[in-house]
Structure formats: structure tokens, C-alpha cells
Amino acid sequence: DVKVTQSSRYLVKRTGEKVFLECVQDMDHENMFWYRQDPGLGLRLIYFSYDVKMKEKGDIPEGYSVSREKKERFSLILESASTNQTSMYLCASSLRTSGVHNEQFFGPGTRLTVL
């Protein structure tokens, strides 16, 4: 059974703080993803990674960076948190993309509030 875990369920930070969100998966998946989920906007991709030290921008990368030093761990970094980054953040992982489509498995989410 795939398990994707995130470091915090709830997080409260102040404007300007540096914020780290951690995601760990235990199924040796190559791909990992960070989304933010906002009411009425669905799931929007921030960044994804298809291998260690590899990353690609998604649709809304501004204000975020990522790090993938180990295969099982994918970190989302808010360099200087702002109130408009208050949101639910979801991590996901999947096997390497191929002609056969692979399911994305999601973590439980981190609800981040920036004051």
C-alpha cells in the first residue's frame, strides 16, 4: 500500500518567514509533485520532480522553490511567505511516466496559514 506522508497537517507562519513543507513516499516512486488546492480553483501544480535533483516548473511556481536530494523526499520551500500563499498544499507521487499511465497517490495535505 502506497504511503505518502507530509510533515505537518497544519502550519501557521508569519509574513516573510521561510517555510519548509516536507513530503515522503515509501514506494520508490520516481515522480513527485506539489500542488496547492484552493476553493473554486481545483488542484494547481507548483513543481514536480521526475528524478533526484531534477525539477520542473508547473503552472504556478512563482514564490516557491523545491528540493529533491533523495528519491523518497520532496520539499517545497516558500522563501518569504506571503498571505496569498495561505492554502492547502498537497504532495503526490507516481511511478515513472511511460506509455502506461500511472496513478498519482496523494499525501494528506498541509493547511498553511500565513499571517
Add this chain to the structure above:
Amino acid sequence: GENVEQHPSTLSVQEGDSAVIKCTYSDSASNYFPWYKQELGKRPQLIIDIRSNVGEKKDQRIAVTLNKTAKHFSLHITETQPEDSAVYFCAARRAWYNQFYFGTGTSLTVIP
């Protein structure tokens, strides 16, 4: 890139009735269309998917249909039950591409 639109944004049905959620996509190269269910406070989970070489797929009370020509696909839930209440997301992806494009979600409420 791909653009996925989903309707309606909210849907209320009486228990036992059917529910239909519709999505359209813009990229004719998309060939994989999963549906995710997210219960309140929980993570999204895949409930059914369809590939572009198939027109319909069923799994017990849920089914998905795909019209490639019109570039739309739909989720059908029959004999709805209160535990079907959740937010449902459609998505589209191209083969060999990493990125999924999600719809904006439909909040389904099944009234007992």
C-alpha cells in the same frame, strides 16, 4: 498547455438518484482521464480512469464515458448513497508527459 473545465461546481441529489459530472479538455493529444474523489478532510483518491482507446468504463455504481471527437468526458454515479458525498476532480494527461491537468472540482452532496 491543456485546459480542463469541469461542471457543475456543486451538485445536490437525493439518495438513490443518479449524478453526472462533466469535463471538457482542450488538448487533442491527451489520452488518459482519471477521476479522483476527495472526502472532507481526506486526500484525493483515484476512483476510476479511462484511456482514449475506450469509450466507456464501468465499476459497480460508477462509470466514465469519453467522447474524443467532442473532447469531453463524464462521470456517472448511479444509486447514489450518502457516502458518495465528496469533491470529485477530473484530470487529463498526455502519454509520456508528467503533468496532470485537473478540473476545478465538483462538490457532490447526497441528501438522505
